[in-house]
Amino acid sequence: MKTKLTLIGLLLFVMTSLSGQEITSGKFGNGLFNLVGKDSSWTMRVGLRAQLLGTSTWEDGESGETSFLIRRSRLKFDGFAYSPKLKYKIELGLSNRDQSGASVYTSNAPRYILDAVLMWNFHKNFVIWFGQTKLPGNRERVISSANLQQVDRSILNSRFTIDRDIGFQLRHHFNLSEKFVVREIFSLAQGEGRNITTGNLGGHQYTGRIELLPFGNFSSKGDYKGSDLKREQTPKLALGVSYDHNNNAVKTRSNQGSYMVNDTGFYKTNINTLFVDAMFKYQGFSFMAEYSNRDAKDPFAKNSDGSLLFDDDNDQVIVQVGKGLNLQTGVLLKNDWEVSGRFTTIDWDKITGNSNQNQYTLGLSKYIVGHKLKVQTDISHLEVAAGNNELMYRLQCDIHF
Structure with missing residues (x-):
């Protein structure tokens, strides 16, 4: 911790002393x-944000638990280099949760780097991204955690997201009419998540996404922000479809989850994930819907002799195949209080042995300075088939400089 703070302090000192x-x-x-820069050949904006979270949970037949957590704490840099057509973004995670996941595959080091990406607008409406950043998967994941409508993302995201990876993305957009906007994205990534240092262990990950905005662009990129803080004066709708193919994947949830380590190295299988989503906003009302579906060529991990693979806890290793649905809506009042509701259902394939889940969430938010300074609270009821139901209460404060 001392070394980390020293490095951050040194970085800020150098930037402000130049x-x-x-x-x-x-x-x-x-x-x-x-x-x-003196010659205006570069810019850098430096930002800092933190989320402070308190949580209480109660499971059927068990006493409650309470925890307090710095959920996220991040240092952000963005701007352009040499030309406004060459932009960059760097985001570092400082909290324990941000850095979690250290393993032999990340050189047993904390995963400080969230984003490190260059974005080059090389021709008209074509932009190529290169580096580590979020893949063009489900909309809820691409929405920044700084701009969420409720305390955190849904359980659909935690079970099915393809999150961040390193590679390149080609992005393009065009107009079908004066208002109708179409966006296309193609991504090629390593396929094993962020901050991997051991090289490509399986195949590569290919992701395609198309988005349709029939009524034009949202105000301030509101199709990727929770709540209708801009109070859209005309109806705005965004429809998106993503398809992800992870060739010879070596983890149980495409580029997420656990490595499927067998007797000769890794079990590899093709994993495909489909996302369909929508965002609608109008005069303070917002509605977001997402559907996800993951399948695999052969979900049963095996050793080289064809025998089934078991982990250290003697649980069978299986690709987490199944589907999910998330529906979320909110109404922003004139005093910048918002009431929101969410329903999420997870339907696992029977072969996984996982219990299906339904979660109901009621949220209340107060936007003091939009998403930059806000207080959010929600209460959720989780129904678990053949398991213990859970009640969860959360309170979170966000501050973003």
Whole structure:
């Protein structure tokens, strides 16, 4: 921890001590400060945000548990280099949760880096991204955790997301009419998640996404923000479909989950994930829907001799195949209080041995300075087939500089 704080302090000191550039600060929530090169050939905006979370849970027949957590704490840098057509984004995770997942595959090191990506607008409406960032999967995952409508994402996201990976993305958009916008994305990634240092262990991961916005763009990119804080004056709708193929995947949830380590290295199988989603906003009302479906060529992990693979706890290793549905809506009042509701259902294939789940969530948010300074609370009831039901209460404060 001491080394980490020293490095951060040194970085900030160096940036603020450099001569020959303009240093400015904007309004609250738009970065701690902005740097502009003397010749205007580069810019850097530096931001910091934190989420402070308290949670209480009660399971059937058991006493409750309470925890307090710095859920997220992140340092962000973005701007352009050499030309406004060459942008970049770097995001570092500072909390324990942000850095979790250290293993031999990440050189047994904390996973500090969330995003490190270059974005080059090389021709008209074509942009190529290269580096580590979120893959173009389900909409809820691509929405920043800073801009969520409720305390955290749904259980659909935690079970089915393809999250971050390293590779490249080709993005393009065009207009079918004056308002009708179409966006296309193709991604090629390593296929094993973020901060992997051991090289490509399986095949590669291919993701395609198309988005349709028949009524035009949302205000301030609101199709990727929770709540209708801009109170859209005309109805706005975004429809999206993503298909992900992870060739010879070596983890139980495509590029997420546990490695399927067998007697000769890794069990490999093709894993496919489909996402269909929608976002609608109008005058403070918002509605988001997502459907996910994951399948595998052969979900039963095996050793080289064809015998079934078991983990250290003697549980059979199986690709987590199944489907999920998430429906979420909210109404923003004139005083910037919002009431929101969410229903999520997870339907696992029987072969996984997992219990199906339904979760109902009621949320209340107060936006003091939009998503930059807000207080959110929600209560959720989780129904587990052949298991213990759970009641969860959460309270979270967000502050973003």
